[in-house]
Amino acid sequence: MWKPDRLSDQPLYQQIADDIERRISYGEFPPGSLLPSERKLAEQLEVNRSTIILAFGELRALGIIESRSGSGTRVSKFKWGATPKHTPNWHRYAEGGSFLPNLPFLRRIREALQQDKTLIDFASGELAPDLAPIEEINILMSENNYTSYLGYDNPQGYLMLRQQLVSYLSQYRDIQTTESSILITSGSQQSLYLITQCLLSPGDAVAIEDPSYCYSLPMFQSAGLRLFRLPVDHKGVRPEEIRSLYKKHRIKMVFLNPNFQNPTGALLDAKRRIELLDVASELGLPIVEDDPFSLSAYDGSAPQPLKAIDPIGSVLYIGSFSKIAASGLRVGWMVAPHSVVDRLADARQQMDFGLSVVPQKVAAQFLSSPYFQPHLDRLRMHLLYKRDLLIEALQSELPELVRFTVPQGGLHLWCKIIPDVNDNKLLEEAIRRGVIFVPGSVYGSDSGYVRFTFARARADEIGPGIAKFAAALKAILS
Amino acid sequence: MWKPDRLSDQPLYQQIADDIERRISYGEFPPGSLLPSERKLAEQLEVNRSTIILAFGELRALGIIESRSGSGTRVSKFKWGATPKHTPNWHRYAEGGSFLPNLPFLRRIREALQQDKTLIDFASGELAPDLAPIEEINILMSENNYTSYLGYDNPQGYLMLRQQLVSYLSQYRDIQTTESSILITSGSQQSLYLITQCLLSPGDAVAIEDPSYCYSLPMFQSAGLRLFRLPVDHKGVRPEEIRSLYKKHRIKMVFLNPNFQNPTGALLDAKRRIELLDVASELGLPIVEDDPFSLSAYDGSAPQPLKAIDPIGSVLYIGSFSKIAASGLRVGWMVAPHSVVDRLADARQQMDFGLSVVPQKVAAQFLSSPYFQPHLDRLRMHLLYKRDLLIEALQSELPELVRFTVPQGGLHLWCKIIPDVNDNKLLEEAIRRGVIFVPGSVYGSDSGYVRFTFARARADEIGPGIAKFAAALKAILS
Numbered sequence: 001m002w003k004p005d006r007l008s009d010q011p012l013y014q015q016i017a018d019d020i021e022r023r024i025s026y027g028e029f030p031p032g033s034l035l036p037s038e039r040k041l042a043e044q045l046e047v048n049r050s051t052i053i054l055a056f057g058e059l060r061a062l063g064i065i066e067s068r069s070g071s072g073t074r075v076s077k078f079k080w081g082a083t084p085k086h087t088p089n090w091h092r093y094a095e096g097g098s099f100l101p102n103l104p105f106l107r108r109i110r111e112a113l114q115q116d117k118t119l120i121d122f123a124s125g126e127l128a129p130d131l132a133p134i135e136e137i138n139i140l141m142s143e144n145n146y147t148s149y150l151g152y153d154n155p156q157g158y159l160m161l162r163q164q165l166v167s168y169l170s171q172y173r174d175i176q177t178t179e180s181s182i183l184i185t186s187g188s189q190q191s192l193y194l195i196t197q198c199l200l201s202p203g204d205a206v207a208i209e210d211p212s213y214c215y216s217l218p219m220f221q222s223a224g225l226r227l228f229r230l231p232v233d234h235k236g237v238r239p240e241e242i243r244s245l246y247k248k249h250r251i252k253m254v255f256l257n258p259n260f261q262n263p264t265g266a267l268l269d270a271k272r273r274i275e276l277l278d279v280a281s282e283l284g285l286p287i288v289e290d291d292p293f294s295l296s297a298y299d300g301s302a303p304q305p306l307k308a309i310d311p312i313g314s315v316l317y318i319g320s321f322s323k324i325a326a327s328g329l330r331v332g333w334m335v336a337p338h339s340v341v342d343r344l345a346d347a348r349q350q351m352d353f354g355l356s357v358v359p360q361k362v363a364a365q366f367l368s369s370p371y372f373q374p375h376l377d378r379l380r381m382h383l384l385y386k387r388d389l390l391i392e393a394l395q396s397e398l399p400e401l402v403r404f405t406v407p408q409g410g411l412h413l414w415c416k417i418i419p420d421v422n423d424n425k426l427l428e429e430a431i432r433r434g435v436i437f438v439p440g441s442v443y444g445s446d447s448g449y450v451r452f453t454f455a456r457a458r459a460d461e462i463g464p465g466i467a468k469f470a471a472a473l474k475a476i477l478s
Numbered sequence: 479m480w481k482p483d484r485l486s487d488q489p490l491y492q493q494i495a496d497d498i499e500r501r502i503s504y505g506e507f508p509p510g511s512l513l514p515s516e517r518k519l520a521e522q523l524e525v526n527r528s529t530i531i532l533a534f535g536e537l538r539a540l541g542i543i544e545s546r547s548g549s550g551t552r553v554s555k556f557k558w559g560a561t562p563k564h565t566p567n568w569h570r571y572a573e574g575g576s577f578l579p580n581l582p583f584l585r586r587i588r589e590a591l592q593q594d595k596t597l598i599d600f601a602s603g604e605l606a607p608d609l610a611p612i613e614e615i616n617i618l619m620s621e622n623n624y625t626s627y628l629g630y631d632n633p634q635g636y637l638m639l640r641q642q643l644v645s646y647l648s649q650y651r652d653i654q655t656t657e658s659s660i661l662i663t664s665g666s667q668q669s670l671y672l673i674t675q676c677l678l679s680p681g682d683a684v685a686i687e688d689p690s691y692c693y694s695l696p697m698f699q700s701a702g703l704r705l706f707r708l709p710v711d712h713k714g715v716r717p718e719e720i721r722s723l724y725k726k727h728r729i730k731m732v733f734l735n736p737n738f739q740n741p742t743g744a745l746l747d748a749k750r751r752i753e754l755l756d757v758a759s760e761l762g763l764p765i766v767e768d769d770p771f772s773l774s775a776y777d778g779s780a781p782q783p784l785k786a787i788d789p790i791g792s793v794l795y796i797g798s799f800s801k802i803a804a805s806g807l808r809v810g811w812m813v814a815p816h817s818v819v820d821r822l823a824d825a826r827q828q829m830d831f832g833l834s835v836v837p838q839k840v841a842a843q844f845l846s847s848p849y850f851q852p853h854l855d856r857l858r859m860h861l862l863y864k865r866d867l868l869i870e871a872l873q874s875e876l877p878e879l880v881r882f883t884v885p886q887g888g889l890h891l892w893c894k895i896i897p898d899v900n901d902n903k904l905l906e907e908a909i910r911r912g913v914i915f916v917p918g919s920v921y922g923s924d925s926g927y928v929r930f931t932f933a934r935a936r937a938d939e940i941g942p943g944i945a946k947f948a949a950a951l952k953a954i955l956s
Contacts, residue, residue: 027791086762150804186830284564313508326628352664
C-alpha cells in the first residue's frame with residue numbers, strides 16, 4: 001500500500017491528494033463512487049485525520065470530489081467528460097448476486113485485524129506462524145524439483161498427493177481407501193462448498209450442529225438450503241434427534257464435526273457414534289464428517305473418525321492441512337464414492353480448474369518426509385501449553401464471570417459469559433482495548449458466548465490478551 | 479492407480495478380483511452401486527476383457543457382485559450385513575445439485591485423454607510442457623524462501639504479487655492501476671465464476687460472443703443467466719448489436735475476449751473498440767474483458783486491451799498466466815473498482831479461503847525476474863512455428879475440405895469443415911484414429927466447425943495428427 005513520504009519537500013496532504021486523484025483516474029474509484037472515510041484513510045496512511053481533511057479540501061476545490069454531510073465523500077460525476085457518460089453502477093452490482101456476503105461480525109473482525117496489526121488475535125482460527133512447519137517445507141522445496149509438469153492437472157487432484165493420502169489416512173486415521181476415491185480441494189472450505197453446490201438443491205433440508213462453524217458460512221443460505229439444528233452437548237449431538245429431524249423435515253444430509261468440534265471442542269461420545277451410524281444406515285442418510293482437528297489431540301491419542309467405522313459407506317469424509325500444518329498451503333481432501341468424486345471434480349473444473357500443482361507437491365513431500373511426525377508431536381505440545389495459558393488467564397482474571405469445558409484437542413476454547421452481555425458491545429470494547437475474538441452468535445448460539453482461539457496468538461500475548469478482554473468485559477458490565 | 483503384477487504367481491484375474499473386493503469394502507463402490515464396465519476396467523488395468531470377465535465371475539460366485547444383462551454389474555446389496563441397511567443413494571445425489579455438469583463433449587474428451595495417453599491432443603487449450611518456463615521456475619524456487627508466512631492470506635491475494643502486477647499491467651498491458659484494485663484468482667476461470675455468482679442474479683440477461691468459450695461453461699446456466707449472442711466476424715463483435723440487445727433484453731453485462739478470441743482467433747477492430755466503449759458508457763453497461771492471449775501475438779505487438787482506453791471505468795479486466803506461462807500455476811487476476819474487489823474477495827473467502835501463497839510467490843518472482851521477457855519471446859516464436867505446421871498440414875491434407883482464417887496470436891485455429899458433417903461422428907472417428915479436437919458446437923456454433931489447439935501437441939505430432947484427422951473426416955464422408 002502506498003504511504004506518503006515524510007522526508008519529501010511536498011506536504012503530506014498534497015501527496016495524499018495527488019495519490020487519491022491518481023487512484024480515481026485509474027478507475028479504482030469511479031465517478032459517483034464513495035471514497036473511504038477520513039478516519040479510515042487516516043489509519044491506512046498513518047497520518048492525522050486533519051491531514052486527510054486538508055487533502056479532501058484540495059480535491060474538493062478542484063471539483064474532483066464532493067462531500068455531503070451524512071453521506072460521505074464521493075467522486076464527482078461531472079468532472080469526467082462533458083457528455084453524459086455513465087459508469088456502471090458498480091455498487092449495485094456488488095450488492096447483488098446470488099452468493100451472499102460474509103456475516104457482518106466476520107467482516108468487522110477482518111477489517112479490524114487489517115487496520116490494527118497490534119491486536120491480540122483470539123479470532124483467526126489458525127496456527128501461529130511459528131507452529132507451521134515452515135523450515136521443514138523450505139528444506140523440502142529447495143531439495144526437490146516441483147515443476148516437472150505445469151499444465152492443467154487432473155481435476156481430481158495431483159496423483160502423487162492422492163497416493164500419499166491413501167497411506168496417511170490408513171496410518172493416522174484408520175481409513176482404508178484408494179486414490180480414485182480422493183478429491184483434493186482448496187481446504188475443507190471448498191469441500192463444503194462443492195457439497196452444498198453440487199449434491200444439494202435449493203429447498204433441501206440439512207441438519208447442522210448447534211452451535212456450528214457452518215452457521216458462519218452464508219454458503220449454506222446462498223445454496224438455498226433449509227438448516228435444522230442438532231444441539232451439541234459435551235458428548236456431541238444426540239443420534240435420536242437426527243431421526244426426528246428426518247421424520248419432520250426429510251433432511252437430505254447431516255454435517256458433523258465429531259472430533260473437538262468447532263466451536264465447542266466437544267468430542268462425540270463412542271456409543272453415540274455407533275448409534276448415529278445406525279440411524280444413518282437405517283435412513284439411507286449421508287453424513288458429512290469434517291475432521292480437521294483430530295491429530296491435535298493433546299495426549300497423542302487422535303480420536304477415530306466416523307469414516308473408520310462406517311460399515312456401508314454413509315460418510316463423506318473431509319480432511320485438511322489447515323489446522324495441523326499450514327492454512328496458507330490451501331490443501332484439503334475429501335474421501336467419497338466414485339460417483340461423488342467424479343461429479344465434484346467435474347464441477348470444480350468449471351469453478352477454478354483445480355488446484356495449483358505446486359502446493360500439492362509440497363504437501364505430498366511433507367507427508368512422506370521424516371518431518372511430518374515430529375512436527376505433529378511439537379504442535380500438540382505447543383497447543384497444550386497455549387491452552388493452559390489461556391485457562392490460567394481466564395481463571396485468574398475472570399473467575400466468577402466465565403464458564404467453559406476444557407478442550408482435549410483443537411485450537412479453540414468455547415466460553416460462556418455468565419452475566420448478560422451484548423455481543424456487539426463486548427466485541428467493540430475489546431477491539432478498542434487491543435484484543436479480538438469471535439462472538440458465539442456467529443456460530444448460531446445465543447448472545448453471551450465467546451470462541452477464543454489460542455493457537456494463533458503468541459504464547460506471551462495470551463495472558464495480556466485475556467487481561468484486556470477482562471477489562472473490556474468489566475467495562476461494559478459496569 | 480493400482481495395476482495387476484504380471485510377474486506374480488497369482489493369476490491376473492484373481493489379483494483383479496481381490497482388488498475390486500478391497501475397493502468395495504473400502505466404500506469406494508458402496509452396496510448397490512454400479513461397477514465400471516468390463517471394457518473400461520480392461521482399459522484401465524491394461525488387460526484383456528476376458529480377464530475382467532473371469533474376475534467378475536469369481537466375485538459373482540462369492541455373492542459380492544451381481545450382473546443383470548443390459549444394466550451392468552453392481553455390488554450386491556445383501557452380502558453386506560443381514561439387517562436392511564441403506565447406503566445413501568449417492569448416484570442420485572451426484573445427479574442433483576444446482577451446479578450443472580460439464581457438457582457431454584467435454585467430458586468425453588477428458589475421458590478419452592485419460593484413457594489413451596497416445597492421442598494427439600488438439601483439444602486441451604494449453605501450452606505444451608516444453609513451452610512452460612519450468613527450468614526458470616525451478617531456479618527461482620530453489621533460490622528463494624517461499625514459505626516465510628503460511629497462514630491464511632488476505633483473500634484479495636498476496637500483496638507482493640499484486641504489487642508486481644501493477645508494474646506488469648502498466649508495462650505490458652498499458653493499464654494503470656493500484657494493488658488495491660487487483661484481485662488474485664485461480665485463473666480466468668475463477669474470475670468468471672465469481673462474476674457470475676456474485677455480481678449477477680438468476681434471470682439476469684447477459685451478452686456473450688458467438689461462438690464463445692463461455693458456451694463451454696455451464697456455470698452461466700448454473701447461475702440462471704439468460705444468454706444472448708453477439709456474432710463474431712473477422713473484426714470481432716459489432717457494437718450496435720450491444721445497443722440493440724440492451725434495448726430488447728436489458729442485458730446487465732457483456733462478456734468479451736477481444737484479442738485473439740477463443741475459439742475464432744478474431745482481433746476486435748480498433749474503430750469498433752472505441753464505439754463499443756461509447757455504447758457501454760452511454761448505457762452504463764459493464765464490459766468483462768477476458769484477455770489471456772494478447773502477449774502471444776506472434777509479431778510481438780500485443781494488442782492493447784479495452785481497459786487501457788476505458789475512460790470512465792466500464793471494464794472489468796481479467797488476465798492470467800495460464801496461456802502465456804503455465805496453466806498448472808493457477809494464477810490469474812482481475813482489475814476492478816474497489817467495491818467489486820471487496821465483494822468478490824469476501825465471497826471467495828467462503829468458497830475456498832483464497833489461493834495458496836506458494837504459487838503466488840512463484841508468480842511474483844517470475845514476473846520480476848530477468849526470465850520473463852525472454853520466455854515470452856521464445857513462446858511467441860514456438861507458437862508461430864506450430865501454427866504454420868498446422869496450416870501446412872491442413873492445406874496439404876484437406877485442401878478442398880476446410881476453410882479458416884489464419885490467427886495472428888493465441889493457441890487456437892478455428893476451422894470450418896466445408897461438407898456437411900456430424901460433430902459426434904467426426905469426434906469418435908478421430909479418437910479411434912488417435913487424434914482429438916474440440917467440436918465447434920461446444921462454443922455454440924453450428925455443426926461442422928472444429929477448434930484445433932496447436933500449442934499443446936509436440937511439433938512433430940502436428941503433421942501426423944492432421945493426417946489422422948483427414949483420414950477420419952474422409953472416412954465419415956465416404
